[in-house]
Amino acid sequence: DTGANPVVRRVSDWDADRLAALADEHGTPLYVQDLDRTRQNCERLLSAFPDADVRYAVKAHTGRAVLETVREAGLDAECASAGEVDRALAAGFGGDRLHYTAVNPPARDLDYVVDVVEREPAITVTAGAVDTLDRLAERGYDGRLCLRVNPGVGAGHHAKVTTGSAPKFGVPYDRAASVAREAAERFDVVGVHAHAGSGIDPDQLDSHRELVARMGDLARELIGAEPDGNDEPDPLDLEYVDVGGGFGVPYREDAEPLDLDAVAEATRDAVGDLSGLALAIEPGRYVVADAGVLVTRVNTVKPTPEGTVVGVDAGMTDLLRPAMYDAYHPIRNLGGAVDEPDPADREPEPVTVAGPICETGDSFGTDRALARPARGDLLAVGVAGAYGYEMANQYNSRPRPAEVALADGKATVVRRRERLVDLTTVEREATGAEVADR
Ligand code: LLP
Numbered sequence: 411d412t413g414a415n416p417v418v419r420r421v422s423d424w425d426a427d428r429l430a431a432l433a434d435e436h437g438t439p440l441y442v443q444d445l446d447r448t449r450q451n452c453e454r455l456l457s458a459f460p461d462a463d464v465r466y467a468v469k470a471h472t473g474r475a476v477l478e479t480v481r482e483a484g485l486d487a488e489c490a491s492a493g494e495v496d497r498a499l500a501a502g503f504g505g506d507r508l509h510y511t512a513v514n515p516p517a518r519d520l521d522y523v524v525d526v527v528e529r530e531p532a533i534t535v536t537a538g539a540v541d542t543l544d545r546l547a548e549r550g551y552d553g554r555l556c557l558r559v560n561p562g563v564g565a566g567h568h569a570k571v572t573t574g575s576a577p578k579f580g581v582p583y584d585r586a587a588s589v590a591r592e593a594a595e596r597f598d599v600v601g602v603h604a605h606a607g608s609g610i611d612p613d614q615l616d617s618h619r620e621l622v623a624r625m626g627d628l629a630r631e632l633i634g635a636e637p638d639g640n641d642e643p644d645p646l647d648l649e650y651v652d653v654g655g656g657f658g659v660p661y662r663e664d665a666e667p668l669d670l671d672a673v674a675e676a677t678r679d680a681v682g683d684l685s686g687l688a689l690a691i692e693p694g695r696y697v698v699a700d701a702g703v704l705v706t707r708v709n710t711v712k713p714t715p716e717g718t719v720v721g722v723d724a725g726m727t728d729l730l731r732p733a734m735y736d737a738y739h740p741i742r743n744l745g746g747a748v749d750e751p752d753p754a755d756r757e758p759e760p761v762t763v764a765g766p767i768c769e770t771g772d773s774f775g776t777d778r779a780l781a782r783p784a785r786g787d788l789l790a791v792g793v794a795g796a797y798g799y800e801m802a803n804q805y806n807s808r809p810r811p812a813e814v815a816l817a818d819g820k821a822t823v824v825r826r827r828e829r830l831v832d833l834t835t836v837e838r839e840a841t842g843a844e845v846a847d848r
Contacts, residue, residue, distance in 0.1 A: 415450045418660055418667040419700040421740040421792025429705050430746055432814055432821060433788050438707040439724035441799050441813040443471070443824075445479045447701035448795070452483035458670040459677075459691060465509055467655050467694030468494050470796040475815040475824045476698060477501035488655075488692040491515075492522040499526070506532040509692075511558065511603070512542055513579065524549045536603050536652075538580040540589060547596050555597035556652065559586040559604045561624050565617035566607025566656065568735040574606035574621055574654075583624060587631055594646050601690070602628055605654030608695060612658075612668055619680040622653045626681035635685045651681060652690035659699045661738045661793050695796040702795020704729050704811075708747070708787045718761045720783045725765025726772040727808045729794055730801040733771040740792040741774060743781040753781035763789065767806050799825070807833050 416423075433440050455464050465486040468477060472494060477487065478501050486507040487498040495510055510523050512535060524546065527533045531553055537543055538558030546555075562583050564574030573579045581589045586602065593599050606621045634645030660667050681689055706728075710721030731737035741763055743753040750756070758779040765772040774791055783789070802810045809828030814821050831847050838845060 415454060417454070417670075419447055420663055421703060421742045421790055422663070424703055424742075424790060424792075426742075426744045426790075429703065429790055430744055430788055433705045433707065433746075436812050436814060436823060437827060438705055438788065439722075439728050439811040440705045441702060441728075441794065441811055441825075442705060442821075443473065443476060443698070443702045443795055443813060443815050445475060445701070445815050445817040448476055448479050448698055449483050451697045451701060452480055452485055454670055455691075455693060455696065456484060458674040459689070461689065462674075463650060463652075463688050463690040465652075465690060465692040466697050467692045468498055469800060470694030471698040471702070471798070471800055472497050473799070473813065473815070473824055474501055475817075475822070477503070479817075480697060481507070485697070488694075492519040495523055495526060499530075504530050504533075506534075508533045509536065509556075510534070511536040513538065515542060515545075517545075520545055520549060524551050527551065527553050534600060536601075538603075540581070543589075543593055543596070552597055554600050555593060556601035556603050556650075557581060557586060557590045557593060557599065559583055559602055559625070559628065561604040561606070561621045563617050563620045563624070564607045565610045565614040565621075567609030567611070567658065567737070570735060571609060572607035574604060574617070580604060583628070586628055590632055590646060591643055599646055599648065601648055601650040601652055602632070603652040603654065603690075605692070606656050608656050609658045610656040610668075612666055614658075615673065615676055618653075618656070618673070619676050622677050622680035623682070625651050625653055626684065629684065629687055630682070633685060633687065635683075648687055650688040650690045651684060652692060653677065653681065655691060655693040655696070657693045657696040659695055659793060659796075661740065663740050697796075699793050699796035702793075702798055704791040704794040704798060705744070706789050706791065708783050708785055708789060711783060711785055717777075718759060720761045720763050720780070720789075722763060722765060722774070722789060724774075724791070724811070725767040725806075725808070726769065727767060727805050728765075728802050728811050729774070729791060729798050730803070731797060732774050733769070734801075739774060739794060741778055741780060742790045742792065743783055744788040744790050745781075746788045747784035747786035750784045750787070753787075756781040758782070767808070804828075804833055809833060 560580035564572040566572035706724035726733040812827035
């Protein structure tokens with residue numbers, strides 16, 4: 411692709427020498443997040459949806475450098491917790507560029523957000539249960555409110571992330587209009603919201619269309635554009651219809667990317683005439699996924715009767731998606747083993763790539779045809795920029811990896827590698843127990 415902004419970046423497109431140099435300098439496992447590619451993804455979204463409010467679902471990657479890049483590119487921030495709101499504020503999102511979506515919000519989160527909105531009244535709180543509305547009102551909240559609706563139609567790469575049809579999320583569609591009207595007596599109701607799920611692929615566009623159409627109908631009903639003939643309720647002064655995120659990216663090397671322009675067109679068609687209301691979308695994965703890789707080093711190559719197992723120093727604690735969703739991530743051998751030829755000159759061999767955690771599920775893939783791996787090689791696990799570092803954890807007492815951001819060809823460590831002493835911080839602060847600093 412000669413275009414300045416290709417539709418997809420594959421793991422094969424990364425500069426192997428550069429990744430190897432970063433791994434040598436900073437150690438492995440190492441996340442590398444390309445901020446230039448992150449910006450390009452923002453730009454493609456903005457150009458496909460020129461009239462929409464584009465809000466980055468920050469849960470996909472909350473690193474400060476990413477948030478600043480996304481803010482500078484012109485996207486708003488959609489936050490799912492007090493912690494995410496806090497990070498977004500620190501990265502310079504404020505006022506009408508910050509949105510908080512509460513799902514069964516802990517009291518601590520509501521206290522925090524209500525306090526923030528007192529200072530920043532242009533923030534919008536999205537709520538999807540009458541109890542949440544009551545809890546906001548109990549805290550004296552009377553600001554901007556968006557009602558999350560359960561559209562009854564979902565989509566996504568896995569049942570565990572298909573939100574649109576899960577009763578946990580949003581007010582049931584057939585109750586949404588009356589709940590919104592009641593809410594308007596207590597809050598400034600500015601929008602309606604729904605989210606189909608995460609990882610919508612080209613073959614799931616019908617579900618997306620269906621969701622968008624329902625939300626368009628609901629909004630028209632609420633603003634009084636489609637009188638239902640009964641006792642006419644007062645129209646609501648809505649500003650927008652938020653149809654959520656979920657745009658999928660290709661993980662398999664041969665998978666077709668979404669045609670974003672076609673998605674945008676389908677969205678506009680399905681939502682119908684909004685009589686001046688804005689359309690909002692909130693993609694997370696699409697912004698960051700193909701801008702990140704996880705680099706890991708081979709430490710063990712073990713022939714077994716069932717095939718070769720390649721042991722690496724990254725595991726499900728660093729990248730949980732394969733273990734949690736059976737998610738596929740492309741893997742490329744970058745080479746680097748002493749006395750081994752360049753990977754391009756090695757035979758491909760079907761291998762299992764497994765991490766150091768004591769769980770069978772701790773595998774990045776089975777039957778993967780990799781240029782025959784040898785001890786000391788570096789492997790790049792691709793499309794790891796979304797829900798990668800974000801879902802990393804310390805299980806098996808594993809310090810989290812470091813992360814390097816690339817911008818304009820320059821590499822900066824943006825999250826240092828955790829040390830063993832970091833594993834016991836909260837325990838030591840609670841008990842005063844002493845540990846060695848290593
Ligand atoms: N808006 C709402 C209300 C959401 O709940 C989500 C994702 C998004 C937007 C952004 O969805 P995206 O564009 O990133 O697909 N950990 C899972 C994904 C969970 C997504 C949860 N909600 C994974 O690794 O696949």
